[in-house]
Amino acid sequence: MERKCSNLPFLILMQTSKAIHDQIKVEIAKNKLGITEFSVLEVLYQKGKQTIQQIGTCILVSSGSMTYVIDKLEQRGLLSRNACPDDRRMIHVILTDDGNKLMNEIMPKYHEFVDNMFDTLTSDEAGTLVSLMKKVRDKV
């Protein structure tokens, strides 16, 4: 993931994102969830009923991985698959009561955790960081 490299912005960007990713992984693991699993639950929690396709597009995960992760979350009783009557190719996914309950517990702590990671920046600095990264992101 990380490499020594003559390009400093590149190096620091990759180091920073990995550090953040690793921290979040640890935080989320406390709830016996992987990051992808948590991402699926988060989308459903925020948006309600979604197709597998929609979730996968949203969190940038392939259909093969989606099947795998939805399977596991369904087995744990955190979400359920529901056939869509309009278009039987699609499957709607929704949180179960257990899933909702779990997310109600997790999300406040999670948001606080993420905010804490960036609270070393002033509001101005955060804005600058965002605009500079967007320039890079949109070019790549």
Added chain:
Amino acid sequence: MERKCSNLPFLILMQTSKAIHDQIKVEIAKNKLGITEFSVLEVLYQKGKQTIQQIGTCILVSSGSMTYVIDKLEQRGLLSRNACPDDRRMIHVILTDDGNKLMNEIMPKYHEFVDNMFDTLTSDEAGTLVSLMKKVRDKV
């Protein structure tokens, strides 16, 4: 990896790093290498002889993964394991002539590729981006 989130710096940072990571993955795959494989070769190319431990620490990969990736690169004849006479727990790894030749071809193109991703930023902007990200990285 990516999630909708109320924290904008977090969201953009993770999106940007993933976009870059994906691009590099594609670029490196042209040489029939994974990112971890490439990272190992890069460390050896820059630093010469290294122990497996040193390489793993440098590229932030576990010992289990190191054994696997060194195995594959050794099978392809790009590097070789050499027992260390001073401390027989350690194994020195060096690039073979084939490995060196390959890296001589790859590295100039790779550096150009990385530089291109960031050349939308002025020198000042790059400096600002680096210092802001360092603040976040060092806090996390």
Added chain:
DNA sequence: TTTAAATATCTTGAATATGAGATAATCATA
């Protein structure tokens, strides 16, 4: 209607990553 193309999901196999535990060597110190 029939066919072809596009779409949505699932299945399978390969690549990659980790952690736990095994093995073996070295180091520290009593």
Added chain:
DNA sequence: TATGATTATCTCATATTCAAGATATTTAAA
């Protein structure tokens, strides 16, 4: 010199991810 702790590597089981192909459905066109 013992012996206990640490270190380096490897092995093994498990987990995650993706790509390619299979299946089934819908849509569009002939």
